[in-house]
Amino acid sequence: MSKVEKYRAYAAQLVRNPDDATALVNQFAVISDKKENGQYYLPLAKRAYELAPNDISPVFNYSSALHRVGRFDEGLELYKKALKLADAEWLPKVTHHMGIAYRALGENRKAAEWYQKAYDLDPNPQYLKDRAISILAQGRLKEGLEAFEIRREVAVQKAHENQGYLISQQKLPEGVVHWQGEDLTGKTVVVYHEEGSGDFIQFCRFIPKLREMGVATINLCGPVPNLLDLVADNVRVNGIVPLSGPFECDYVVGSMSLPWRCGVELDHVQGSSYFKAEPAKIPRRGKLNVGLVWRGNPAYGMDVHRSMPFGEFCPLFDLPGVAFYSLQAGPPGLEVTNLGLDGFVANLEPFASTWRDTARLIQALDVVVTVDTAVAHLAGALGKPVFILVTNASDWRWNRSSQRSIWYDSARIIRQKKQDDWAPCIKAVREELKGMISERRVKAA
Missing domain, CATH: 3.40.50.2000 (Glycogen Phosphorylase B;)
Incomplete structure (x- = not known):
């Protein structure tokens, strides 16, 4: 069934019996995909939980709903209860959400441990991607970004789940060689924009490191050409190549791979400005x-x-x-x-x-x-x-x-x-x- 068909079916069940815990759980699962107003749906999750406090689905859904509205401590306690109720099928998911809860509370070492436990139960690369983020949140930049290489495996998984829809990491031409730390003297390298636009702006500052390592030619590629133009205005590169290729290069490297591949640690980061732009001519309406x-x-x-x-x-x-x-x-x-x-x-x-x-x-x-x-x-x-x-x-x-x-x-x-x-x-x-x-x-x- 489509999401709309599911929504109508669960709504019909709730019209007949608003205390149908299963229908409440199912309806919550459909509508909680919305990106805001989580507080509006919290009462449905709570109602299902109070009707079936020892069933894994209502307990887990209510935990997630509490987390969504920022009641992280309460959500964590219910995730702990869900752990005790979880069977083999549920256990990896609940374990993963224990990591999510600790991450939200700022307890990143515990979060990393729980993400690893989830992966040990079910080798889902998304769990390792979350673990990498919790390592980055501890200030361990080089280690965290190295662990974050798993994002390419996550991208393959998501492409499969999305019937072949490819995200930025996977739009590169066939046959390209990802730089794995080889000598770059005299080489041609394509740096590609991955993840969000903010990520590319943040990490493009490390492109000059490639020059220090002997790279002869640096080109950019990515899904947002006008962002590449802005970066090229401010970082010395040789050109911009279309994402579809073909690339005439020795290696490609993702923008978020640059720092750790170039040996950058957190205490090496400089916060001074590295972009310039001529101010636009707009009316200055105030002091x-x-x-x-x-x-x-x-x-x-x-x-x-x-x-x-x-x-x-x-x-x-x-x-x-x-x-x-x-x-x-x-x-x-x-x-x-x-x-x-x-x-x-x-x-x-x-x-x-x-x-x-x-x-x-x-x-x-x-x-x-x-x-x-x-x-x-x-x-x-x-x-x-x-x-x-x-x-x-x-x-x-x-x-x-x-x-x-x-x-x-x-x-x-x-x-x-x-x-x-x-x-x-x-x-x-x-x-x-x-x-x-x-x-x-x-x-x-």
Whole structure:
């Protein structure tokens, strides 16, 4: 059955009996794929659990629902209960989610152990990919990125699951040779963009390491040509080749393989700017001009743990002398219209058709306030002041013990203390913006 057919069948069962625990579990499984509003579905999971507290499906689903809304401690305790109920078929999945729970709580060593246990039970490469992320979150950059090589195996698995749909790592021409640490003197290397756009912006800084290792020719390829153009503007390469090939090269290397293959450790990372762009000519409407981004790509599985509604920014809007601009891409930009704030928040999306355009717009602003998106990486790469708003269960690269980032000197990390409670973060941003406008007034006096 299709997802729609399943939804209708389970709904019909619940119309007849809203206390049908099996139907509740099945309905929750269908609708919980949504990337937001997890709190709306939590009561269904709880109801099924209370009806069948010793059945593995309701226990596991309720654990997952609690995790989704940020109640990580409670979710972990129920995962522990699910472990005791799990049979051989369920055990790898529950064990994997124990790792997910510990990762969300910031206990990354425990997370890595549980991911390994899950893999030992069921050799699913996704479990090792998650383990690699938990190693990266411990600050073990070289070891974590080496372990993250498993992503290529994960990509093959996902391509199979998606009826042949190929993601970026797998779009390379047949017969290419991946660099495994061989001598590069006089060689030609193609560096390919993999994972997200933000990842490529973050890791392209290591491309010059290839020159130090004797590479004669460096070309770029990837699924977003205009992002390659921006990188080529700022990193010395010889050219850009189409992702479809053919490649006339000795080796290819993924952008996230560069650091560890080149021997980079975390304490080698420099946070100074490495991109430049001419500022775009836009009206400067205030003494302090602020760019805003509030949502990432909804296709990202953990987007629920990084995006926020535009309305959360509204407490900033009473600051005299501060003008706001939307750098948000796609349908979420309509949230400004829905609140009737068109004009007050100037929409820059029509002027950002390429990554070069976006870089120029950021350069024309004074500061950017964004959730964890590629715009955060681009602002940091440009050396533009940027406040990066993150959830308590944020990505590995934003250190939970510091407001500073080793990756970008110009960035400040502002973290939630409670899932979906953005108000304290916005209050902190407001104080920062007040300080910035005050400094400008003093300088102008």
